[in-house]
Amino acid sequence: MAQGHITRFLALARFISQRKPNIKITFVSTPLNIKRIQSALASGTTTHSNICLAELPFSSVEHGLPPNCENTDSLPPHLILTLLLASQTLKPSFDNLMTEIITAENRVPNCIIADTIFSWVHDIAKRVGTFHFAFTCGAYGSAMYGAICSNLPHRKDDGSNDLIEEFHVPNFPDTCRMHISQLSVHLRAATKESPLVKFVHKLMSVKLDGLLCNTIEEIDAVGLKVYRSSMEPRPVWAIGPLLPSYLLQGNKNNVSVVSHSRTGKEFGISPESCIEWLNHQKPASVLYISFGSESAISSKNMMELALGLEKSGKSFIWVLRPPSEFDAKSEFRSEWLPEGFVERMNESNKGLVIKKWAPQLEILSHNSTGGFLSHCGWNSVLESLSQGVPIIGWPMGAEQVFNAKMMEEEMGVSVQLANGNEGVVASEDVKRVVEQVIDSSKGDEMRKNAMAIAGKISAAMREDEDGHQKGSSVRSIDDFLATVTSQKAVV
Numbered sequence: 001m002a003q004g005h006i007t008r009f010l011a012l013a014r015f016i017s018q019r020k021p022n023i024k025i026t027f028v029s030t031p032l033n034i035k036r037i038q039s040a041l042a043s044g045t046t047t048h049s050n051i052c053l054a055e056l057p058f059s060s061v062e063h064g065l066p067p068n069c070e071n072t073d074s075l076p077p078h079l080i081l082t083l084l085l086a087s088q089t090l091k092p093s094f095d096n097l098m099t100e101i102i103t104a105e106n107r108v109p110n111c112i113i114a115d116t117i118f119s120w121v122h123d124i125a126k127r128v129g130t131f132h133f134a135f136t137c138g139a140y141g142s143a144m145y146g147a148i149c150s151n152l153p154h155r156k157d158d159g160s161n162d163l164i165e166e167f168h169v170p171n172f173p174d175t176c177r178m179h180i181s182q183l184s185v186h187l188r189a190a191t192k193e194s195p196l197v198k199f200v201h202k203l204m205s206v207k208l209d210g211l212l213c214n215t216i217e218e219i220d221a222v223g224l225k226v227y228r229s230s231m232e233p234r235p236v237w238a239i240g241p242l243l244p245s246y247l248l249q250g251n252k253n254n255v256s257v258v259s260h261s262r263t264g265k266e267f268g269i270s271p272e273s274c275i276e277w278l279n280h281q282k283p284a285s286v287l288y289i290s291f292g293s294e295s296a297i298s299s300k301n302m303m304e305l306a307l308g309l310e311k312s313g314k315s316f317i318w319v320l321r322p323p324s325e326f327d328a329k330s331e332f333r334s335e336w337l338p339e340g341f342v343e344r345m346n347e348s349n350k351g352l353v354i355k356k357w358a359p360q361l362e363i364l365s366h367n368s369t370g371g372f373l374s375h376c377g378w379n380s381v382l383e384s385l386s387q388g389v390p391i392i393g394w395p396m397g398a399e400q401v402f403n404a405k406m407m408e409e410e411m412g413v414s415v416q417l418a419n420g421n422e423g424v425v426a427s428e429d430v431k432r433v434v435e436q437v438i439d440s441s442k443g444d445e446m447r448k449n450a451m452a453i454a455g456k457i458s459a460a461m462r463e464d465e466d467g468h469q470k471g472s473s474v475r476s477i478d479d480f481l482a483t484v485t486s487q488k489a490v491v
Contacts, residue, residue, distance in 0.1 A: 001087055002072040003293035004379045005115055006033060008214055010040060011242035012113070012135060017048045020481055023110070025051045028097065030058040030090070032070040056093040060086070073293040074328060077397070080294065081196060084117055091120040098128055110484040111209075116142075119206045131209040131484055137378035138215045139223030139238070140406045141399035147171050147226075148187060149200040154180055161191060171226050182405060184397050184420055207234075212480065214240040214378065217472040218456040219385075222410070235483070237476040241382040241457055244361060269352070271359035274317070275366065277352055281315050284370030284447065287392075287434055288363050290319040291375040295396035298421045299323035299336055306337045308430020309351065310344070314438050315368075316351045319358045324421055364389055370447070371437040373417070376400040376407070385413060386458070388451035392437055394418045413450040415442075 006029065013025050025048075027037060034055050041051065060069040063086035065079060072080050102108055111131035114121040125132035136142050148154070151170045156162045169176045180188060190197050211227060213220070217238045227236045278286065287309075291297060297305065302323050309316055322330040332355055345351035360380070363369055364387045372384045373392040381403055384391055393404035393416040407414035417433045418425045437443040460473040470478070 001030065001033060001070055001083060001117075004377055006037065006071075007040075008137070008242050008379060009113075009115070009135065010037060012212070012214075012239075013051050014048055015239070015242060015477060016481065017050055019477055020485075021050060023050060023481075023485075026054050026101065026109075027051060028054045028056060028094065030070040031055045032068060054097055056090050056097065058086075058090065062086075063089070075294070076328065077294075077296075077324065081199070084199065085195075087117060088120060090118070091124070094121070095124050095127075098124055102128060113212065116203055119203045122206045122208070125209075132206075133210045133212055133480075133484075134208050135212045136214070137399070138381070138403060138406075139213050139220045139227050139236075140410075141223070141378060141402040142213075143223045143226040143230075144169055144172065144176075144402040144405075145399040146200060146204055148178075148183070149190065149197050150204060152190065152192065152197070154178075154183060154188065155191070163188070171230065173222065176222070178405070182401055182419065184395070184401055185422055186397065210235040210237065210480075210483070213238050214242050214382070216240055216457055216460045217476070218460060219411070219453055223406075235480075237480045238460075239473050239477045239480065241386055241461070241473075243382060243386055267357050267359055268319075268355040269358060271362050274352070274354075274359055275362055277317075277349075278363070278366045278368045280349070281368035283367050285315055285438065286366075286368045287314055287316040287371045287373060287438055288360075288369050288389075289316060289373040290358065290360060290380070291321065291394070291396060292377045292380060294328075295375045295377075296321050296324040296328070297394070297396075298424075299325055300424045301418070301421060302336055303338065304425050304427045305430055306341050307427035308425075308434065310338070310341065311427060311431040312434040312438075313350070314434050315349075317354065317358065317363055318351060319354050319356070319360075321356060371434070371443070373434075376403040376414075378403055381407065382457070385450055385453045388447060388454040390414060390437055390443065390446035390450045392417050392433055396420050411449060411453060413446050413453065415446070 013027055016023060016025060029037065034053050037053060041048065058070055061067055063082060065082060065086065069075055069083065072083060075083060108128050108130050111133055112121055112125050113133050113135050116134045116136050122132045147170045153167045153170055154164050156164060163180050166177055166179050168174060169178060186196065211231060213224065213236065215238050217224065220238065224236060224238055322328060323336060342353050345353060361383060364372065364383050369389055371392060372389050373394060374380045374384065376391070376393050376395045377400055381391065391407055391414040393407065393414050395401040395404045397420065401419060404414060404416050408416055415433060415436060417429065437446065460471040462471040463469065463474050
């Protein structure tokens with residue numbers, strides 16, 4: 001029940017539909033999320049008549065949430081765990097739905113693919129006699145997040161609960177070490193009794209029939225090895241990146257306007273206007289800034305970020321959402337930014353400030369975009385790296401800090417500016433890092449590394465016309481489909 005998760009599940013449904021048009025796919029979620037998905041499917045360029053939608057009733061107010069809140073993007077950070085816990089109550093309704101489907105079609109579905117959050121799906125899959133597969137994002141970040149929540153390696157085991165400054169991450173190679181400052185504030189403070197830790201423990205105790213990862217074999221080898229070691233002999237398939245095909249063709253500026261069909265959301269600027277503005281900028285000169293669908297920086301950091309951008313003199317597109325202290329649905333307030341900032345950016349044509357939502361795919365695939373200041377959510381990481389765009393990391397939570405670590409230490413495509421809203425980022429640091437990525441030899445090296453990864457991403461999804469030569473991800477999805485259509489699950 002998070003926008004970034006839903007868009008990737010929809011992309012997975014479309015991918016399966018493309019490979020096996022005769023397979024019926026039932027996409028299940030809560031009413032407001034299904035409404036968004038209906039809008040996204042209706043506005044898509046390809047018809048997928050074999051994708052059906054099913055609603056599970058959900059009342060947010062019954063769980064202490066605001067009315068009509070069925071998605072993390074409409075909640076402040078402190079209520080997200082409440083929504084995740086509340087989503088466990090969907091189990092009886094889903095159980096009934098499975099019974100209805102089996103009765104109506106007189107057969108058991110080939111499998112259930114569920115978000116890793118919904119561990120309770122396993123009981124229902126075993127009851128009806130089908131496979132239960134989980135679908136997750138990047139392997140490195142997800143596996144490291146799970147390892148730290150399960151083992152709390154940053155805490156001394158002498159009962160004192162004291163923190164260890166530098167520690168090894170269990171299940172990972174010895175070289176994968178972390179400093180305590182790299183963890184999010186919430187994870188740093190977590191103990192065995194923390195609700196988050198207990199929740200993750202429960203998720204990881206489920207013996208899945210297999211795991212689908214929205215990642216690429218050639219760039220996520222360490223994380224995939226960790227997952228496969230823990231799940232053996234059950235399969236782990238790397239089937240990413242689940243992105244629109246035009247992003248994977250290496251044709252910058254050959255951009256069709258399709259983002260609306262993916263999100264079901266209204267943009268704060270038309271994609272056409274955004275592309276027109278980018279057309280007037282120099283190649284690789286623009287910094288794109290977005291913290292995803294559910295993250296926000298503090299008002300003090302927003303002010304420093306704006307000051308730093310102006311000091312750098314670099315062009316930018318900034319997707320502006322309310323600061324973390326305000327409701328996500330708040331109207332824009334001028335005091336969030338330096339006085340006259342928006343007007344000066346408009347007059348100089350140096351920056352676009354977009355409220356709420358922007359056509360991210362079109363922006364990242366444009367030749368003028370030279371960097372991405374990101375919260376390091378895996379969807380955004382794949383979208384950026386698929387276009388050879390290096391990243392300035394500002395992780396906000398969950399597995400994002402581990403994605404940032406992987407990109408900086410393993411890939412050489414990122415530099416980290418901050419970690420969540422811990423402290424205040426100085427405008428001079430913003431200026432220094434922006435200049436480093438957009439206009440320095442280090443930025444050029446990061447861009448070169450990112451372009452090499454873009455080539456691997458594109459190759460993973462490539463397939464020749466007769467189907468004989470397939471990239472690693474195409475082979476993986478075909479192997480997955482062969483598994484679920486030719487075997488029967490063990491009850």
